[in-house]
Amino acid sequence: MKKISLELGSGGRLMRDFIRDSILPSFGNPILGPLADAGLLPGGLAFTTDSYVVDPLFFPGGDIGTLAVNGTVNDLVVSGAKPMYLSLALILEEGLEWETLEKVFGSIRRAAKKAGVSIVTGDTKVVRQGQGDKVYVNTAGVGKAVGRPAAGKIRPGDKVILTGTLGDHSLAVMLARGDFGLSSRARSDCAPLLFLLPLWKRGALWMRDVTRGGLATVLSELAEELAWPVLIRESEIPLSNAVRGASEILGIDPLFMACEGKAVIVAPDRKAAAFLQAIRRHPLGRKAAVIGEIQDGVGRPGELLLQTSSGGLRLLEPLTSELLPRIC
Amino acid sequence: MKELRNAKAVRGILTEISEKTAALPSPVRIMEVCGTHTMALFRNGLTPLLAEAGVEMISGPGCPVCITPNGVHEAAIDLLTGREGLTLAAFGDMTRVPTRRGSLQTAVPAREAKLRIVYSPREALDEARRAPDRQVVFYGAGFETTIPAIALTVRHAAEEGLGNFSVLPALWLIPPALEALLESGRTAISGFLYPGHVSAVIGVEPYAFVAERYGVPGAVAGFEPGDILLAIRSVLDQIGSGKPGVALEYARAVRPEGNPVARAVMAEVLEPCDAVWRGLGRIPASGLTLRKKFRGSDARARFGIRIADSGRDLPGCRCGEVLRAVIRPDGCRLFGTRCTPETPLGPCMVSYEGSCLIHYKYDRRARRRG
Amino acid sequence: MCLAIPAKIIKREASGLGVVSYLDSEVKADFTLVPEAGVGDWVILHAGFAISVLDEKEAQITLDLFREMAEAE
Numbered sequence: 001m002k003k004i005s006l007e008l009g010s011g012g013r014l015m016r017d018f019i020r021d022s023i024l025p026s027f028g029n030p031i032l033g034p035l036a037d038a039g040l041l042p043g044g045l046a047f048t049t050d051s052y053v054v055d056p057l058f059f060p061g062g063d064i065g066t067l068a069v070n071g072t073v074n075d076l077v078v079s080g081a082k083p084m085y086l087s088l089a090l091i092l093e094e095g096l097e098w099e100t101l102e103k104v105f106g107s108i109r110r111a112a113k114k115a116g117v118s119i120v121t122g123d124t125k126v127v128r129q130g131q132g133d134k135v136y137v138n139t140a141g142v143g144k145a146v147g148r149p150a151a152g153k154i155r156p157g158d159k160v161i162l163t164g165t166l167g168d169h170s171l172a173v174m175l176a177r178g179d180f181g182l183s184s185r186a187r188s189d190c191a192p193l194l195f196l197l198p199l200w201k202r203g204a205l206w207m208r209d210v211t212r213g214g215l216a217t218v219l220s221e222l223a224e225e226l227a228w229p230v231l232i233r234e235s236e237i238p239l240s241n242a243v244r245g246a247s248e249i250l251g252i253d254p255l256f257m258a259c260e261g262k263a264v265i266v267a268p269d270r271k272a273a274a275f276l277q278a279i280r281r282h283p284l285g286r287k288a289a290v291i292g293e294i295q296d297g298v299g300r301p302g303e304l305l306l307q308t309s310s311g312g313l314r315l316l317e318p319l320t321s322e323l324l325p326r327i328c
Numbered sequence: 329m330k331e332l333r334n335a336k337a338v339r340g341i342l343t344e345i346s347e348k349t350a351a352l353p354s355p356v357r358i359m360e361v362c363g364t365h366t367m368a369l370f371r372n373g374l375t376p377l378l379a380e381a382g383v384e385m386i387s388g389p390g391c392p393v394c395i396t397p398n399g400v401h402e403a404a405i406d407l408l409t410g411r412e413g414l415t416l417a418a419f420g421d422m423t424r425v426p427t428r429r430g431s432l433q434t435a436v437p438a439r440e441a442k443l444r445i446v447y448s449p450r451e452a453l454d455e456a457r458r459a460p461d462r463q464v465v466f467y468g469a470g471f472e473t474t475i476p477a478i479a480l481t482v483r484h485a486a487e488e489g490l491g492n493f494s495v496l497p498a499l500w501l502i503p504p505a506l507e508a509l510l511e512s513g514r515t516a517i518s519g520f521l522y523p524g525h526v527s528a529v530i531g532v533e534p535y536a537f538v539a540e541r542y543g544v545p546g547a548v549a550g551f552e553p554g555d556i557l558l559a560i561r562s563v564l565d566q567i568g569s570g571k572p573g574v575a576l577e578y579a580r581a582v583r584p585e586g587n588p589v590a591r592a593v594m595a596e597v598l599e600p601c602d603a604v605w606r607g608l609g610r611i612p613a614s615g616l617t618l619r620k621k622f623r624g625s626d627a628r629a630r631f632g633i634r635i636a637d638s639g640r641d642l643p644g645c646r647c648g649e650v651l652r653a654v655i656r657p658d659g660c661r662l663f664g665t666r667c668t669p670e671t672p673l674g675p676c677m678v679s680y681e682g683s684c685l686i687h688y689k690y691d692r693r694a695r696r697r698g
Numbered sequence: 699m700c701l702a703i704p705a706k707i708i709k710r711e712a713s714g715l716g717v718v719s720y721l722d723s724e725v726k727a728d729f730t731l732v733p734e735a736g737v738g739d740w741v742i743l744h745a746g747f748a749i750s751v752l753d754e755k756e757a758q759i760t761l762d763l764f765r766e767m768a769e770a771e
Contacts (some may be wrong), residue, residue: 005433005434006433013669013670014670017529017670066713104739113540155731178446180446180447180448180451180725180727181447181448181450181727181746182447182723182724182726182747183449183723183724183725184722184723184724185722186722186723190682232565237739240722241721241723242722242723243719243720245720245721245722245723246723247705248703248720248721249447249705249720249723249725249743250447251680251701253371306373307373308339308372308373309330309333309334309335309372310333310334310372310373310553310554311335311339311373311377312372312373312374312376312377312553313336313373313376314370314371314372314373320669320670321424321669321670322433323525324420324421324424324445325419325420325445325447326419326420326421326424326680326701327419327421327447327470327473327474327699327701327744327745328362328363328364328367328391328392328393328421328679328680328681328699328700329704329761331761331764331765331768332760332761333766334767334768336733336767336768336770337764337767337768341765341767347733362699362700363699363700364699364700364701365700366719390699391699392699419745447745447746448726448745448746449745449746450726450728450747451746464738470699470748471699471700473699473700473702473744473749474699474744474745476731476747476749477728477731477744477746477747477749479746480728480730480731480747523699523700524700525699525700525702525742525744525749525750526699528742528749529749529750553701554760554764555760578769579753579759579760580752580756580757580759580760581742581750581752581753582750582752583750583753587731587732587749587750589730589732589733590731590749591732593730593731622741628726665751693715696725
């Protein structure tokens with residue numbers, strides 16, 4: 001009997017295949033079809049949803065509450081919409097400490113205020129002890145379209161901008177779990193990306209927030225949609241020392257590590273420098289960099305290529321299974 | 329160490345390599361024994377650059393995930409699925425090898441049993457201390473780089489009288505494997521890239537026989553792009569001069585005599601035994617097992633496990649031949665068709681440094697077949 | 699089988715356990731296999747165990763060599 005494996009939820013190719021082969025045939029329609037981060041509804045609204053099952057609930061730089069608000073807010077931002085309203089559904093495990101729940105509520109309240117969204121509807125369920133994992137959260141978000149992603153307009157020469165360092169969230173969760181005897185002052189980058197909204201009116205062509213599966217997964221999805229290969233440069237990719245170090249110790253590639261407050265943006269060639277300047281003016285975008293471009297010189301259509309620091313070329317693919325530390 | 333990744337320096341050494349290979353009469357095929365070298369070559373995009381410079385890199389049997397036969401993986405799976413309340417701790421890669429019973433990742437644990445991915449055997453020991461009422465088994469796989477750590481952990485456990493800790497060992501020695509490869513004579517190898525961190529433990533002397541008896545040159549190499557290229561350059565010099573030997577190109581981390589303290593710990597806790605390698609078959613004295621004094625910590629004895637010696641590969645899987653470098657990954661009919669990273673049928677497609685996975689990812693020509 | 703990094707010992711207890719530092723991260727480590735190494739020394743760390751002491755002179759020779767190559771024309 002076919003069973004669901006944990007790897008299905010890891011955000012990589014298995015999950016995408018699942019959506020393509022099982023979800024779309026069951027529910028497909030023109031709005032769902034593009035499988036973007038949000039559905040773009042007639043009337044200029046965008047609608048998205050996400051569930052949050054992070055373990056542990058609290059980690060340096062955030063918790064399940066901040067994640068639940070910012071994750072959904074960011075899905076709207078990268079879809080060209082100004083976030084306005086959220087729903088909040090909670091599945092609580094019997095025996096959860098009240099104090100824990102209050103802390104999470106506090107985080108949700110503060111994050112919603114910071115992101116300028118209101119929680120306008122919700123639901124609470126409680127399941128028997130052992131049938132949940134303390135708290136599961138689902139948020140759905142509605143926003144007003146201020147721009148429209150236009151991947152169809154992307155051409156060779158257009159630039160790929162990354163708004164900051166990779167892998168901070170992934171590392172923070174590992175630290176919170178106490179895994180591997182590792183410690184550092186790294187913190188999750190969980191944050192709302194509202195400061196990117198004005199770029200839509202200025203002509204941004206495409207955006208994605210870099211979450212599960214990491215940069216390589218997100219840009220692979222872009223590359224698959226285009227008629228020209230995407231090339232990024234390893235030496236341009238911003239990494240914090242903490243992530244660089246932890247990833248080398250454990251043998252985990254930062255290109256696949258999750259973030260919760262970073263985005264990749266495709267900017268028209270002639271606007272890229274101005275976009276970069278605008279992003280860098282914001283505290284959350286200080287480390288932003290142009291990391292590559294859509295180009296016609298190297299590789300084949302549909303490919304995402306990495307030019308390595310030592311001058312080699314490597315084909316990047318979406319994450320296929322859970323990132324695990326190596327000894328080899 | 330970022331100087332060792334500098335593109336200009338790398339280009340410079342590649343040019344030298346090009347000039348040297350051009351002056352040689354036969355094609356140059358260098359075997360990197362260690363999976364970490366395979367990974368380093370792949371991650372930095374060096375293999376195509378080396379091919380252009382006249383050096384074909386072949387992957388050897390240096391991937392503990394790949395050469396551990398399925399019988400051992402199945403024993404680990406049996407522990408996890410069959411023993412209530414047991415914790416099985418393992419290194420990440422080992423948990424995704426596909427067997428007839430699935431993998432450690434997909435296996436459904438027995439009641440209250442669980443799988444824990446660890447970075448260090450020390451974490452498994454900590455787990456045993458934290459939960460004295462649970463059996464904790466460390467599924468310890470590795471070569472000489474990792475073996476001292478595993479041996480030391482067993483010794484620490486014995487010193488503390490931690491009765492709930494045991495090890496399911498899959499310990500492999502490199503020099504006997506090299507000898508078996510060379511004896512089989514079936515792979516034409518011009519030179520070896522020796523594993524730098526294995527050498528930090530065993531030194532350079534154990535490789536001397538390769539040059540003396542078989543006339544094949546080699547160099548102990550570190551893992552940055554610069555380290556690897558310097559070592560390859562050294563091998564080419566040895567080929568050119570007709571004087572095969574064992575060059576030490578990783579002197580900052582490797583003493584010629586290795587680490588005697590580490591070897592003493594290994595000798596104290598472990599003793600050589602014959603071992604069956606996927607692909608290479610039974611090689612005398614190529615594995616290590618717990619000495620009598622420490623046999624109480626051997627999970628096989630504790631849980632009465634009998635390891636199935638052979639014939640447990642999934643049908644059609646030719647990982648064995650890939651590991652011996654007798655065929656390339658695309659020589660296997662399953663490669664890229666039924667055996668892919670999402671649906672692996674053998675460890676070479678699972679391990680991050682498995683030949684098949686790496687070829688699948690970067691050799692686009694091979695993938696077009698699928 | 700050889701994933702290891704050069705890291706600096708920042709804490710070493712009599713038991714042989716301690717901590718190394720590498721690029722802003724700290725990792726618990728076991729130094730039993732390198733009895734000669736002390737706080738401030740660099741070791742090669744593999745799977746949470748120091749397996750070798752870094753020869754800083756040799757490291758400098760290698761780094762200088764590559765720095766030269768990087769700057770050469």
